[in-house]
Amino acid sequence: MAAGARVLVVDDEPDIRQTVKDILEDEGYVVDLAESAAAAREARRRQRPDVVLLDIWMPDLDGISLLREWSERGGLPCPVIMISGHGTVETAVEATRLGAWDFIEKPISLAKLLLVVGHALEAGRLKRENEGLRRQLPAPTELVGSGKALQALRAQVEKIAGHDTGVLVQGEPGTGKETLARALHERSARRAGPFVTVAAGAIAREHAALALFGAEDANGVQHGLVEQANGGTLFLDEVADLDPELQLRLSSVIERRALIRCGGHEAAVIDARVIAATAHDLEALVAAGRFREELYYQLKVVPLTMPPLRERGDDIPELLRYYADYFANRDTLPYRNFPVAVQNRLRHYAWPGNLRELRNLVQRLLVLGSASDVGLDEVELALGSASPTSTAASMSAAGTPRVDFTLPLREAREQFERAYLLHQLNEAGGSVGKLAKAVGMERTHLYRKLKDLDIDPRQGGDGAR
Structure with a gap:
């Protein structure tokens, strides 16, 4: 019950x-x-x-x-x-x-x-x-890995899951922020309630208010995603993509624990825990006037950080086994072992796409391979390199910019993301559709990322601004 x-x-x-x-x-x-x-x-x-x-x-x-x-x-x-x-x-x-x-x-x-x-x-x-959830490969509901970073994160999750406070999950794209949110939900008193995801960047702006807050008129009521989360958890994926008007309305909902539907006049009670996630520096966006300060502090009652995969080398063997088993069961693919040499190679890989990249790699190796053991040559081919060079070095060899390691972290990250996407855009022949599949991003998010990094896909990979 x-x-x-x-x-x-x-x-x-x-x-x-x-x-x-x-x-x-x-x-x-x-x-x-x-x-x-x-x-x-x-x-x-x-x-x-x-x-x-x-x-x-x-x-x-x-x-x-x-x-x-x-x-x-x-x-x-x-x-x-x-x-x-x-x-x-x-x-x-x-x-x-x-x-x-x-x-x-x-x-x-x-x-x-x-x-x-x-x-x-x-x-x-x-x-x-x-209801309202985007179609996607289901994420695990547990945090997979036994390394120190995951152990520390699990301890934080256990400590705060029982409280109903807002949580802001920060981390690079593809690190598994939704998995962390689901882990919080499953350990909370709301576990029997719904877990509703709002993919802010995937909702058309002209329909966003309706989708989030619902509508009512003489003919009846349409419940929005926020209201659908009643009794459970509302997960705001990439909350930085919300436009200013939606930020204001969401802040009001969190403050009053009630909302007024589009076309309505009286408030409807909201009883949902809010967990937000972002790959952006929200504090910097607040300082720049691009994110509402009151909403930032409402969401960041408890901040959590999902570490990038390159900092979780000890978790790689366990993650490889987990996804090999997952795809073998879901897609009826033959299970394949990852020998120590392969595990070691992947432990020292940079993983620019984080967990999303590892997941796609495992799926590709199970689909294309036939032997019971995954070979090192298969891995190198799948990673797109003939030798175990670093990602940054591979990009430089391909003619895209090398990352300047003397820069501050935020600027270095933007430089790397631009180099990475330019490289992948070249590999995709300038096709954004192929690029989206290659990097594991939804097109809406990808177009915004390209715009933020001043990359014009219409010019092709080599001609990007």
């Missing part, structure tokens, strides 16, 4: 409403009551329920008609369980067609009530967890 899950009970009989409320509250549920269809609409508008118990026979509008109304105006808000004292087969068929989850007959059985509500909650949780 999901502690604190919200159940809306809609029934015109006061005794039944109160009896069901008492039973569910004894089990730890939060219960809202509505005596009519109009009251049910208002209760749903105020806050999204996790389950609705809906009586079929009511004086103003029957439950089937209300179910049809919800179904035809943006879909049901959550699993709906019908309550009936004298339903017919035709009524049951119609309710099922409209999406009703189950039926409970009057007089209500305590055992069946708790069983059906529990099953409906689980089904709703699974559905909500997938």
Whole structure:
């Protein structure tokens, strides 16, 4: 049972409403009551329920008609369980067609009530967890690795998971910031609730407010991603990509724990933990006026850093085994061993693409190889180098700039990213689509990164500005 899950009970009989409320509250549920269809609409508008118990026979509008109304105006808000004292087969068929989850007959059985509500909650949780999420290779829900850096990070996670404070996860692209956020979620009291990802850079700007905060009008309510995270965790992936207006609205939501949907006039309660992630220096963006200071401090109650893979050499053997096993099971590929010589080579590789690059490398080696052991020559070919030279040296040989190690970290990182993307753009023949696949980035993020680094893909790799 999901502690604190919200159940809306809609029934015109006061005794039944109160009896069901008492039973569910004894089990730890939060219960809202509505005596009519109009009251049910208002209760749903105020806050999204996790389950609705809906009586079929009511004086103003029957439950089937209300179910049809919800179904035809943006879909049901959550699993709906019908309550009936004298339903017919035709009524049951119609309710099922409209999406009703189950039926409970009057007089209500305590055992069946708790069983059906529990099953409906689980089904709703699974559905909500997938709403609005971008399609991607599922990240592990555990932090893989036994090195000192990961041990220290795990200790931090265990310490703060039980608190509901905001967390800001910082780290280079591809380091596994979402995995860290999921680890926090799985160890928290909200683990049974949804984990909703907001990929800020992947949402079209003209639809961003609607996608995040939802909408309402005379025809009904559309719940946005923020509201879908109620009872669970809202993960803001690359929060620096939010435009100023969205930053302001998000700051208000976090401060007030409530939001006003687009087109709405009254606030809806929000109960979600916020975990944000970024590869940018938010403090510098605040100083430059490109990120709201109040939002920065709201998010950075507890800062965590996901270390780059080049600093996690001791974790490489374990990560290789993990992803080899993962792809063997998911894609029905033959499992392949990584001998000590291969592990040693990869332990000393720079991993500019971090975990994302390692994951793609393992998948490629399992797809293209046939022998039970991965060969060193295969690895060199997959890495795109004939000899174990450093990434920076390889780029210089290809005609792209060498990184100046005398620069401050931020400038050196930008120089390296520009050199890396120029090299990969050349390899992709100037195709941004191929470049996105090669470096493991979504096109929206990639276009912004190229713009930030003053690289014009239309000019081709060699002609980039």
